[in-house]
Amino acid sequence: MKPRGVDFFCFTVSDIGKSADFYENTLGLTLSGWIGSGWVEFSVGDTPTVLALRATREDDAGNADHRGGAVALAVDDVRQAVEELRGQGVNVVLEPGEQATCHAAAIADPDGNLILLHRRKDGTAG
Numbered sequence: 413m414k415p416r417g418v419d420f421f422c423f424t425v426s427d428i429g430k431s432a433d434f435y436e437n438t439l440g441l442t443l444s445g446w447i448g449s450g451w452v453e454f455s456v457g458d459t460p461t462v463l464a465l466r467a468t469r470e471d472d473a474g475n476a477d478h479r480g481g482a483v484a485l486a487v488d489d490v491r492q493a494v495e496e497l498r499g500q501g502v503n504v505v506l507e508p509g510e511q512a513t514c515h516a517a518a519i520a521d522p523d524g525n526l527i528l529l530h531r532r533k534d535g536t537a538g
Contacts, residue, residue, distance in 0.1 A: 413493045415485040417538025419514075419530045420453070420462035422482040428452060428467040435463065447512065460536045482518075482526035486537035490515045493529045 425431040432452045435441045441454035441463060450467035487493040490508045494517045498504050505526065506518035515531045 413487060413496050413529075415487055417486045418461055419484040419486045419532060419537060420464050420528075422464040422466055422484065422528075424466050424468055424480060424482075426468050428465055431465050435465065460532075460538055480525075482528055484516070484528035484530040487529050487531055490517050490529050490531050493517075494519070497529075 423431075428450065432443070435454050436443050441456065444453040444455050444462060446452045450469070452465050454463045454465075456463055494504055494508055497519055503520040504517065505520050506516075506528075508515060508517040508529075513533055515533070517529045519527050519529065521527060
């Protein structure tokens with residue numbers, strides 16, 4: 413696997429509305445859009461890198477793989493990257509799936525930090 417760049421950083425937040433207001437109105441980031449009621453994205457400068465906020469869910473309790481922050485690494489083929497890493501014994505915490513704007517999966521590093529393997533449908537990265 414060879415990452416092409418960092419597509420987005422994500423923070424899990426307890427009050428997504430309050431946090432979205434902070435990032436938009438206090439920090440001055442440009443709101444890119446909401447995906448449902450539990451995910452919001454902000455543009456970061458003139459790069460395609462995004463800062464995302466994810467609402468805490470009930471299934472997050474006690475699950476270190478889904479609390480705090482995460483980074484999304486841009487890859488050419490999400491399924492291929494997952495299989496390569498699985499073959500090396502890496503913990504796959506979310507199998508590859510398709511969203512409206514991307515394909516993604518998630519793995520955990522040795523400390524349980526979440527790393528998303530990500531491919532934007534428009535082909536951009538970083």
